[in-house]
Amino acid sequence: MAEEIAAGILKDKFPDSILELSYFRGEETILVKREDIAEVCLFLRDHPELQFNYLTEVCGVDFPEREARFEVVYHLYSLKTYKRLRLKVRTEEEKPVPSVTSVWPTANWHEREVYDMFGVRFSGHPDLRRILMPEDFEKHPLRKDFPLFEESDL
Amino acid sequence: MSTELDLSGEKGLEAPSKVKDIKTKTMILNMGPQHPATHGVLRLIMELDGETVVRCTPDVGYLHTGIEKTAENKTYYKALPLTDRMDYLAPMMYNLCYCLAVEKLLDLEVPPKAQWARVMLAELTRLASHLVWLGTHAMDIGAMTMFFYCFREREKILEIYETCGGQRMMSSYIRFGGLYEDLPLELDRMVKEILDTFPDKINDYESLLTTNRIWLNRTKGVGVISAEDAIACGLSGPNLRGSGVKWDVRKANPYSSYEKFDFEVPVGKNGDVYDRYLVRLEEMHQSLKIVRRALEGMPEGSFINQNSKYLLPPREEIFTSMEALIHHFKVVVDGFRPPTGEVFQSIETGKGELGFYLVSDGSEKPYRWRVRAPSFVNVSALPKLVEGRLFADVVANIGSIDIVLGEIDR
Numbered sequence: 318m319a320e321e322i323a324a325g326i327l328k329d330k331f332p333d334s335i336l337e338l339s340y341f342r343g344e345e346t347i348l349v350k351r352e353d354i355a356e357v358c359l360f361l362r363d364h365p366e367l368q369f370n371y372l373t374e375v376c377g378v379d380f381p382e383r384e385a386r387f388e389v390v391y392h393l394y395s396l397k398t399y400k401r402l403r404l405k406v407r408t409e410e411e412k413p414v415p416s417v418t419s420v421w422p423t424a425n426w427h428e429r430e431v432y433d434m435f436g437v438r439f440s441g442h443p444d445l446r447r448i449l450m451p452e453d454f455e456k457h458p459l460r461k462d463f464p465l466f467e468e469s470d471l
Numbered sequence: 472m473s474t475e476l477d478l479s480g481e482k483g484l485e486a487p488s489k490v491k492d493i494k495t496k497t498m499i500l501n502m503g504p505q506h507p508a509t510h511g512v513l514r515l516i517m518e519l520d521g522e523t524v525v526r527c528t529p530d531v532g533y534l535h536t537g538i539e540k541t542a543e544n545k546t547y548y549k550a551l552p553l554t555d556r557m558d559y560l561a562p563m564m565y566n567l568c569y570c571l572a573v574e575k576l577l578d579l580e581v582p583p584k585a586q587w588a589r590v591m592l593a594e595l596t597r598l599a600s601h602l603v604w605l606g607t608h609a610m611d612i613g614a615m616t617m618f619f620y621c622f623r624e625r626e627k628i629l630e631i632y633e634t635c636g637g638q639r640m641m642s643s644y645i646r647f648g649g650l651y652e653d654l655p656l657e658l659d660r661m662v663k664e665i666l667d668t669f670p671d672k673i674n675d676y677e678s679l680l681t682t683n684r685i686w687l688n689r690t691k692g693v694g695v696i697s698a699e700d701a702i703a704c705g706l707s708g709p710n711l712r713g714s715g716v717k718w719d720v721r722k723a724n725p726y727s728s729y730e731k732f733d734f735e736v737p738v739g740k741n742g743d744v745y746d747r748y749l750v751r752l753e754e755m756h757q758s759l760k761i762v763r764r765a766l767e768g769m770p771e772g773s774f775i776n777q778n779s780k781y782l783l784p785p786r787e788e789i790f791t792s793m794e795a796l797i798h799h800f801k802v803v804v805d806g807f808r809p810p811t812g813e814v815f816q817s818i819e820t821g822k823g824e825l826g827f828y829l830v831s832d833g834s835e836k837p838y839r840w841r842v843r844a845p846s847f848v849n850v851s852a853l854p855k856l857v858e859g860r861l862f863a864d865v866v867a868n869i870g871s872i873d874i875v876l877g878e879i880d881r
Contacts, residue, residue, distance in 0.1 A: 341812040342575055371702055373817070374843040378830055392815055392826070392843070396702065396716065399723040403815065423705025426851040434539075449532035449880055458540055465544050 323347075323367050323402055331357060346403045354391070354406050355415040355441075361393060361402070362420055369393040369402055372417070375427035377435040379461045385409050387437050391417070413438040434459035497525055500862075504533045508611045508866045511876030513850065515865070522862050527854040531847075534880035542840040546806030547573055547647070550840060555641035557842065557878040561600040563592050563632075564820040565878075566645035571726055572816035572827035573647050576809045577781050583770040585649035586728040591662070591765035592635070592645070593727070593818075594758040598669070599628040600821030600873075601751050601758075605676060608748075608870030612689045614680065624672055631661050648782045649775030662766050666759060673755050680748070690745040694856040694868040697742060704852035707845055708823030709750045710872050714742030720819035732761050744864075744871040751873075754821075781807040806835035813839075822846050822873050844878035 324347060328335050334357060337348035349357050361369040373392040380386055385407040393402045408414050416439040417424045428439045429448040436457040439445060447454065456463055497520045504512040512533035518526040538557060542550035554569045555562035567589055574581060581589075606621030629639045634655050636642025644651050680686045696706070701714040711718060719736045721729045737753035739746025777785055783802055788795035811833040817826035823845030830839035849872045856868045 342578065342814055344814060346813070372705060373815075373824065373826060374828070374841075374848075376828060376839075376841045376843075378839045390828070392828070396718050401724075401815065403813075421705065422703050423848055423851065426847065447532075449535040451532070458537060459543075463540075465540065 323361065323369075323400075326364065326367065327357065327361075330360060344401070344403060346405060348405045348407070351406045351408050351412065351414055353415075354389075354404065355417050355420060357404065358391065358393070358417045358420045368395045368397040369400075371396050372421040372423050372427075373401070375417070375424055375431060377431040377437055377459065379435055379459065381461050383407075385412075387435055389414055389431060389437060408437060410436055410438075413440040415440055416442040418442055433457070436460070495520060502865070504530075509869060510607060510874055513869070513874065513876055513879075515853075517862070517865070519862055524857050524860060524862055524865065527857050527865070529850055529853055531850065531876070531879050534876045536881070538881045539840055539842065543837055546835050547809070547837060548802070548806060550837065551646070552641065552643045555643055557844065557881055558600075558820065558822070558825075558846070558875045559640060559877050560603050560875055561596045561820055561822070562641055562643075563596040563645060564600075564818065564825060566643060567593055567727065568816060568818045568820075568825050568827050570645050570647050571818065572814055572829050573809070575814045575816055576812065576829055576831055577647070577779075577807075579648050579779060579781065580776055581649055581727070582773045582776060583728070584772045585774050585776075587765050587769050588650060588654055588774065589645055589727045590729060590732065591762050591769075592631075594761045594765070595628050595631060595662075595665070597758045597821045598755055598762075599625050601755050602628075604751065604821070604870075604873045605748075608867075608873070609680065609686075611866045611870045612686070614683075614686065617676065617679065620672070620676065624669065627661070627665055627668075631658065631665075634658060634661065646775065646782075648779055649773070653774045654769075659766065662762060666763050666766070669759055670756070673752065673759075677752060681752075687745065689864075689867055690748060690871070691743060692741070693744045693860070693864045694871060695741060695743045696852070696856055700855060701742065701852075704855055705848040706823070706852055706872075707848065708819065708821070709747055709754065710823060710849055710852075712737065713739040713747035713750050715740055720817055720824055724817070726816070726818055732764055734761050744867050747871045751821075781809070808833055808835050817843070820845060822875065822878075823849060842878070842881060844881065846872075846874040846876075847879045850874050850879055 324338055334350045334353035336350060339346045361367055371394040373394050376390050378388040387408050389406050391404040406414055416428055428442055431437050432445055433447040433450050434457055497518050500517045500519050503509040503514040514530040516528040517524055538553050542553050554565035557565055602621040602625040606618040609617035632642045633639050634657055636644035696714055698714045698716050701711050715738050717736055717738045722736055734757045737750050739750050784795040784798050789799050809831045811831055813830040815828045817824050825845055826843030828841040829837050832838040857865050
């Protein structure tokens with residue numbers, strides 16, 4: 318499994334950055350330290366054996382009961398080996414995640430969407446604005462404490 | 472931004488000595504959201520220097536309806552009809568991808584007949600999606616006839632939807648573990664009619680466009696993107712293959728028994744609008760090949776997995792067995808509880824790689840229900856295609872990347 322190889326190589330290279338490994342239905346998830354995500358991504362992209370050169374998507378998940386309430390999930394893919402890898406970081410509202418736009422330009426819109434929907438900030442992002450919601454919208458709709466139905470003020 | 476005017480090379484014009492100091496101002500032009508060539512409600516803010524696009528900023532979100540949020544507050548079953556409504560030109564693709572993701576989460580088997588029927592319907596959907604793309608794309612560039620031809624043919628596929636699921640578009644026909652109902656008897660005749668008539672129709676389109684001088688002038692060398700840039704920008708599907716990257720999810724990571732089908736993956740060379748057009752036209756021929764194989768080799772057997780506590784019991788049992796009735800009631804009212812975990816499933820739609828990312832916390836509602844929409848990523852690469860090129864080519868570029876705003880904004 319390329320994913321298991323990836324975990325081994327990553328653990329050798331970044332012993333302090335890899336926090337957790339988990340497997341479910343043949344998919345591997347690697348929890349990465351928040352500060353190191355951009356470096357890890359760059360390493361995975363350029364590694365001659367792994368070649369995770371394609372970023373499928375970036376998305377957020379909200380766990381309000383946790384101390385670090387947000388997870389940012391990266392789905393990496395290799396157009397050479399056809400393998401997929403999931404990376405995760407945990408963060409809070411005040412702690413920005415290093416942006417991976419310098420590694421893959423396509424991360425630009427994905428990270429904007431995570432910011433729009435969850436309020437997670439990305440450091441080093443060239444243009445961190447709302448993308449789907451109106452510019453003057455104040456809340457972040459995909460947070461679990463954002464109600465599905467709300468009395469309108471109008 | 473400003474540029475220098477250099478008229479010294481112009482014949483018959485004697486350049487004033489200070490002409491190089493003249494600065495031209497750029498102009499901001501707003502295109503959309505109500506514009507017929509933006510295929511929905513895409514808004515482009517464009518900075519123009521004369522006829523050249525200096526900067527293009529797409530603005531999306533006008534169709535945002537919070538589908539992800541809505542789905543996270545419904546049971547897995549009740550979220551299924553929402554999937555039809557994102558890419559409304561290829562609803563069965565979304566059904567298929569969502570069902571595959573939930574089946575992966577539940578570790579659920581799908582009987583062979585359902586798998587083959589899904590492949591057949593997915594390829595018919597790809598045809599329908601490509602037909603709308605071709606019709607609207609060609610109309611944007613000025614070939615009005617194509618629009619009528621393509622929509623005439625698409626109607627045949629919508630009739631198949633109607634026969635299967637009862638609706639022309641939002642049929643929700645593909646369900647967890649299989650299909651909603653067994654394939655209707657008329658389907659055989661209807662699909663055969665498509666297989667008999669479509670190759671000639673597609674050849675007609677090609678004879679109208681492929682060597683047409685106006686078409687060539689409007690598409691060749693326009694909106695060029697290299698393979699490296701296309702990968703970096705996350706393009707997928709025909710847009711990536713137009714640049715020469717031979718990657719198709721159906722071949723690379725086969726799902727729903729695609730590995731049993733023989734088909735070619737066409738690729739382009741130059742990565743321009745014309746190559747993307749050629750790739751999609753060839754894909755239509757390949758889709759017909761897959762549909763023919765699926766129809767002829769359709770396995771016998773059940774259309775849905777009937778031995779699962781997660782799924783609805785067979786309808787005839789509901790009327791005769793008390794246990795089946797209770798089971799049916801529980802699944803419909805409470806939903807089922809999948810194991811805790813997370814899955815990502817992607818498929819190849821007509822527009823690119825569609826992905827569903829589901830996080831389950833063990834409850835009857837999905838904790839996170841995320842869609843990786845191909846058009847969302849493809850439209851984010853639009854500035855790369857149009858910046859520095861002529862304004863008149865913007866419309867050709869929007870058409871060629873084949874976007875649907877319903878799935879961009881969700």
